[in-house]
Amino acid sequence: MSINNRKEPFRYTLKEPIHFEIYILSINGVNAPPKPIQAELCDISRSGCQLSFPLSLPVENNDIRIGMNMLLFEDPLYMEGTLRWGQEKNTSWHYGVQLEMQDGNQDRLSREMRMLAGQGKIIVK
Secondary structure, X not given: OOOOOOOOOOOEEEEEEEEEEEEEEEEOOEEOOOOEEEEEEEXXXXXXXEEEEOOOOOOOXXXXXXXXXXXXXXXEEEEEXXXXXXXXXXXXXXXXXXXXXXXXXXXXXXHHHHHHHHOOOEEEO
């Protein structure tokens, strides 16, 4: 019998990206203006996600915090996180986000992901 030694949480890839708005909260600790940016959620796990939006941000040398209001399945979620990497793909930029979940949101996020899986809207990787 094999033992699963996976240290990273399972990543769920969405069959159809979810559209929502993000806000840049701060760059290197300096508050940013609250201007919404249209984004797409490409994949998600309990600890992070991959977003796509048409804005180039210098992630490598900066601490960029974002806020996200999204509806995965039925309950709206507000999450915050830090951009960890950025990569240009086609005409858009993709970013990895390390999520910083508040206590109640972790359980809600897990439940929402289970519901998406039950509806066949995500693929486990």
